Amino acid sequence: MNCIDLYSGIGGWTLGMKLNGINHVKSYEWNKDSNRTHNMNFGTNTKEIDIRKLDFKDLPEIGSIDFVVGSPPCTQFSYANKGGGGDIQDGLIDMYKFLSVVEYLKPKYWAMENVPRVKNILEKVLNNDSKFKRFKKLFNYLEVVDSSEFGVPQKRKRMIAGNFPYQLFENYKEHANNKTLGSVLNSLKKDEIIDPIYGYKIPKSELTDHIIEEPLNYEELRLNRESKEYHPVYNGMSFPENLDKPSRTITSTCTRVSRESLIIQNGIGYRRLSVRERGMLMGFPVNYQFYGKTYNSKLKMIGNAIPPVVTYYLFQSMLETPVEKLILIDKADKYIHEAPLEPIPITPPDKVKNKYRSKRSFRLAIPEYRFGSGVRFELSNKFNEDLCSWSIKFYYGSSKKINQVVFSDKQHNQILKILEKQNIDIINELLSLEQYSQKLSSEKLQAKWIHKDLDYTHPYEVLDKVSDFAVKIKGLISNLELSDEKFSEIVGEKLNSKLFDNKELVISGIITGYCFNKNIKQ
Structure with a gap:
């Protein structure tokens, strides 16, 4: 059986072929370090190529290729890229090219791998996009697969699409040996x-x-x-x-x-x-070598790879191996890697930083005020040109709609009047908090955070100290009587249930945040 892999990366597909005795005809990859890693491990001599510009005349003869596989770039589709705000239309260019090659070569079976999000994207364009509709007949499988179920020591979920005996592939899971990080x-x-x-x-x-x-x-x-x-x-x-x-x-x-x-x-x-x-953990053997020039280059190559354990079982299904004759990967004929033609680059990991840029950001929730679901009081810094200010802020809402409560004199006085009417005395704690905050300054906190002057108070210490004050104040107002209507009037509109369930904690956090912001030197 003959196979080619498009967007072949460092060889996750090729190793699966080799372990199954499938003839590797050619790989197509544009990244220099990934292609070099492939060549060094398999003794190939492929050159980098922009697959978007691939001329079909440079492909093998129609009918000569049994399997076409590959992993088009996932950058534009990944939620890790710009919070999921990548250029999907740009990513679809590679999907279109891949499917065009499959359509042209007419292999017996084919498979494509990408991030889980692509499942919904592909379903949408195959049904609605005039350019992609013609490819719909090529598919018999479009699902998200958990690699760990096939014996990869990593819970890596990926979309697998294609046309192959998928029921065999899925049945193999029952026989794979599970592996762990340990x-x-x-x-x-x-x-x-x-x-x-x-x-x-x-x-x-x-x-x-x-x-x-x-x-x-x-x-x-x-x-x-x-x-x-x-x-x-x-x-x-x-x-x-x-x-x-x-x-x-x-x-x-x-x-x-x-x-x-x-x-x-x-x-x-x-x-x-x-x-x-x-x-x-990605499923590459202990003797597989990575030819990235830098530490981060190697991390990138590995993180973008497809686990060869998964491709091994995909190819077993393409070879139509019945479950009762399945050869598990540890019993497969070992693939003897080529002797390295060049020394393996020694790439030490990142060193611990001792100095940071002057505008290093800080943003952490106060320990006793981490409500979850987007609700938190946090200590953070912000910059107005070169001027840095540190303060406590209060946020509630969700990842899609974040609301901020801005502490004000009116709000603070309103709370104090309610406490006074109910004979709740927090004056001593407020005085202690004021005195502590007055000893701090945004300039010194930032100097400590960027390691410019290590004699100052660390922001972590401030977080924990403020948390202690807030908890003490919360204890003093534990018997506070406050209606939902009054609470909403003080805090804001469209409050979620977590706020109503933690009224005393929220009120104590507002008092603490107001007092801290009022007294820290800016």
């Missing part, structure tokens, strides 16, 4: 490393791309934990990662403090994953 990490700790998916064995001395990154420092650790466990809008994540399950999705980009980064416990500290750990 199975990958533990395999790399031994003197003889046994690949948990393929069974390949190599001595530890031959292991590459496994440079362990510096542990997260105090700032990075808290930012990671806050963004994962207490994100104001999105669902919470485990921190650190759960080793007894497949990992979360490996992304093409992440930083030491991004929400998408996978953090594991490393002794008494915490760290990100190495390039090798990411590659194995």
Whole structure:
């Protein structure tokens, strides 16, 4: 059987072919580092090509190709790009080109992979777009697949579309051996490393791309934990990662403090994953080499790849292998990789920053005021040209509609009058909060945050101290009697249920935020 792969990346499709004994005719890829990685691992000599400009005369002869597969770029479709605001029409250019090649070559079977969002996009254009309608007859499958169900140690959901014996493909899940994040990490700790998916064995001395990154420092650790466990809008994540399950999705980009980064416990500290750990979680063998020129280039290549474990089973279905004759991937004939023609680039991970740009932003919810569902009191900074100001803000709503309560003298006095009428005394706590806030300044907080002057109070300390004040005030007003109508008059319109369920906490947060903003030196 003969196969080509379009937008072939670093070889996730090609490895699946090789493990099935399918003849790899040619790959088509535009990214230089990805193409080089493909060539170095498979001994191919393909040149980079812009597939959008591919002339059909340069394709194999019609009827000579049994399978066409590939992964058109997902950048414009991914929610990770501009919050899902990529140029979908631009992304569809590659989809159109891919389907045009399938239509032209008339293979027996074909398959395409992309991010889950593309399922709905493709369904829409196949039914409504005059350019795409003619391709609808090419499809017999358009679904979102969880890679971990096929034995990938990563819970990676991807759209798989095409025309192939999909019932066989889906039935293979029942027989795949499930793998976990821990199975990958533990395999790399031994003197003889046994690949948990393929069974390949190599001595530890031959292991590459496994440079362990510096542990997260105090700032990075808290930012990671806050963004994962207490994100104001999105669902919470485990921190650190759960080793007894497949990992979360490996992304093409992440930083030491991004929400998408996978953090594991490393002794008494915490760290990100190495390039090798990411590659194995994506389903590439321990002896597969990555030829990116930089650390971030390797992360990008791996994050954009398709797990070869998934392509292995896709090709098994294209070969029409009955379930009872299915050969699991660890029992497949091992593919012997070509000896590297060039040294593997040594790419150390990012160093911990000691200095930051003067306009480094800060935005974290006050610990006791993280309500979830978009509701939070937070400490943040903002810039008006070169002038930086720090303050507490109160937000409620959803990711699509965020409302801000602006603290005012009128609002503050209104609350104090209600408390006075009900003989609730918070004067001493307010005086303490005023005195504490007067010792702070936006200039010094920013200087500490950018590491310009380390003698000043850290913003994290301010967060925790303000949280303590707010909790004390909340305790003093725990018997506050306040109707829903009066509460809405004080706070604002279109309040959600979380606010009504936490009236005392909201009122104490407003008082605290007002007092802090009034007294910090700007």
